[in-house]
Amino acid sequence: MSVQSLRLKAPAYHRQRLLLFFLEFAGKSLGKIELQKLILLYTREMQLGHYAFVPFRYGCYSFVCADDLDLLEKQGWVTSDGNRLSLKASLAGEKWAVASAERKAVRSWLKRNPKRGDALIAETYRRYPYYAIFSKTKEHILTPSEMKAVERSLDSVDNKNEIVVFTIGYEGILLEEYLNKLIRNRVVVLCDVRRNPVSRKFGFSGRMLSQVLPKIGIKYVHFPELGIESEKRQNLNSREAYNDLFYEYRQDLPRRTETLALLKQQIDVEKRVALTCFEKDSHLCHRHCITDLLKSEFGYRIEHL
Numbered sequence: 001m002s003v004q005s006l007r008l009k010a011p012a013y014h015r016q017r018l019l020l021f022f023l024e025f026a027g028k029s030l031g032k033i034e035l036q037k038l039i040l041l042y043t044r045e046m047q048l049g050h051y052a053f054v055p056f057r058y059g060c061y062s063f064v065c066a067d068d069l070d071l072l073e074k075q076g077w078v079t080s081d082g083n084r085l086s087l088k089a090s091l092a093g094e095k096w097a098v099a100s101a102e103r104k105a106v107r108s109w110l111k112r113n114p115k116r117g118d119a120l121i122a123e124t125y126r127r128y129p130y131y132a133i134f135s136k137t138k139e140h141i142l143t144p145s146e147m148k149a150v151e152r153s154l155d156s157v158d159n160k161n162e163i164v165v166f167t168i169g170y171e172g173i174l175l176e177e178y179l180n181k182l183i184r185n186r187v188v189v190l191c192d193v194r195r196n197p198v199s200r201k202f203g204f205s206g207r208m209l210s211q212v213l214p215k216i217g218i219k220y221v222h223f224p225e226l227g228i229e230s231e232k233r234q235n236l237n238s239r240e241a242y243n244d245l246f247y248e249y250r251q252d253l254p255r256r257t258e259t260l261a262l263l264k265q266q267i268d269v270e271k272r273v274a275l276t277c278f279e280k281d282s283h284l285c286h287r288h289c290i291t292d293l294l295k296s297e298f299g300y301r302i303e304h305l
Contacts, residue, residue, distance in 0.1 A: 009075050015050035016068045020077060020087060021106040029086035032069070033058050034116055037124045039065060040131070042109055052176035053131060055183065057215065059124055059138075060131035063175050063203055122146075129153040133183075134216060157186050157272075165267060165294055166274040167287045168305040173280075175203030175212075181305050182218055188270040189219045191263060193287055194277050195227025204278075221266060225259040228286050242284055250289050260293075267300065274305070 011017050022038060023030060030038070040053050040060045053060040069085065072078040079086055115123055122141045125132040129146070130153040132138045138150060166185060170178050182190065190213055197206025210220040228249060254260075267273045279285035282304040291302045 011072065011075075011077070013068070015065075016072060018050060018102070018106070019065070019068060019072065021103050022110070023078065023085060023087035024103075025107040025110050029081070029084045031117075032066075032083050032085060034120055035069075035085060036061055036065060037120050038110075038113070040124060040128065041113065042106070044128075045109070046105070052174045052180075054176040054179045054216070055131045055133045055135070057134060057136050059121060059135050060128065061176075063212070067202065125150065155184065160186075161271065163267060163271050163300055164273075164303060165291055165300045166272070166303045166305050167282050167285075167291055168274050168276050169279045169282065169285060169287075170199075170201065170204050170276070171278050171280040175208075178204075179212070179216060182213075182274060183216060185272070185274075185303075185305065187218055187272050187274045189221060189266050189273045191266060191273060191275050192220065192222045192277075193226040193275050193290060194222075195224055195229060197222055197224075199278070219270070223259055223263060225256055226253075226263070226286075226290060246286060246289055249286050250293075253289060253293055263290075264294075264298065267294070 011020065019035070019039070022035060022042075026035075026038070036053075037060065039051060039062070042048075043050055051062040051065045053062050055061075069078060073080055073085075077088065079088055118137075118141050121137065125135070125138060125142055126146055126149075129150040132142070132150045133154055138147065142150070164185075166187060168178065168181060190209065192206055192209065194206075197209070199205050203209075203212070206220070206222055210222075213220045228245070232245060232248075275287045275290060277285045277287050282288040282291075288304070291300075291304075294300045295302050
């Protein structure tokens, strides 16, 4: 192993080493868009769960993959020139303590899948048309029949004028899985009902959501007044403790008239709105108290995603 690679911090995750394999065997360099497409095709074909993807401006996109590449560049494994990435030449051939079988599998797969540029993008769209729904380039590289497949890839909504209030928690899922739930349910506005929209989990801070969501046509609104103070959420180690917390919250919630009026306005105007917080189970989260009030007071249809 080279002296330089010994100085580098080893990639922490298996998926990050996979990215290095692709850069090693795909040629001198790869475009960032090309690499995302290749990783989607490879992981789907090999049934690997390293990354999840979301439809984005140039087709399938993994925020986790992009973050991994940024980290690998900062650590010195990868160099970038505009939108193109390459493995540092002095590191080519290093095995990075990963079984050679996988390196061989990546090299063999790339030989069987030589398409790059628009041909690669078109191939990805044909095989996974859902990821092309927000693409800025699909009209230029797909045939009319292929465009129809893209249009059919997202289920239609029976009654677009019906008001539906969804709730969604991000516990246990990746950012891309979370976003796909919003997209597939045609959510127009995401209302963050956390008191403090911070998260140690990648992608779920209010700052990140406010940047990402508008790029997929979803508005982000924060309602901190509907959150519960962090000190009241301590020692929630039993169902009884949750029940006591939610009982107190239900008593106080109707008094938050100004904020509830603003929330109702969002719902009435936008029609398909989601309330979000952390917990996967809505009944272990205060968001179900909000939707119970909305249903009883205004008759809104509620769906917990």
